[in-house]
Amino acid sequence: MSKIGDVKIKLHRQPQGTIKTCTITVKNGKYYACFSCEVDPQQLPVSDKKVGIDLGLLHLAVTLDGTTFEAPKQLRRNESRLKQLQRSVTRKKCGSNRKKKAVRILAKLHERRIAAKTQLATFYNALSYSNH
Known part of the structure; x- marks a missing residue:
């Protein structure tokens, strides 16, 4: 990288296409690299299959058949912990080290919730595009 030099990274998958830009961000003390790649678009196969999906409360989704x-249980599991941590943060004295620590812990939990919601959105997308 220019101005920085060589940087070690852990790739969870290989980038597709040619890398155009790289953005480095810091979230909760962790560094993340976001690559923008140029990829040739692929045509999806034409299908006449249709499926109806009902999104509900008891079950995540019910198909027509x-x-x-x-x-996933991560969303429901973190709700009570989130409520407890938010109360804990508001009761701490402003500027204290204990409040800073509580805010860091709360930020980590929010990050996990965002990851769980992203996982849920990915699941919805995979469910709608799968062949049932």
Whole structure:
């Protein structure tokens, strides 16, 4: 990288196409690199299949043929912990080290919630494009 030099990275997958830009961000003390790549668009195969999906509260999704999909439990599990941590942060004295520590812990939990919601959105997308 220009101005920085060589940087070690952990790739969770290989970038597709040619890398155009790289943006470095810091979230909760962790560094992340976001690559923008130029990729040739691929045509999706034309299909006449259709499926109806009902998004509900008891089951995450129910398809037209009766197949049910359950929601990941991470979203519900973190709600009570989030409520507890938010109360804890508001009760701490402003500027204290304990408040700073509580804010860091709360930020980590928010990051996990965002990751769980992203995982859920990815699941919805995969469910809608899969062949049932």
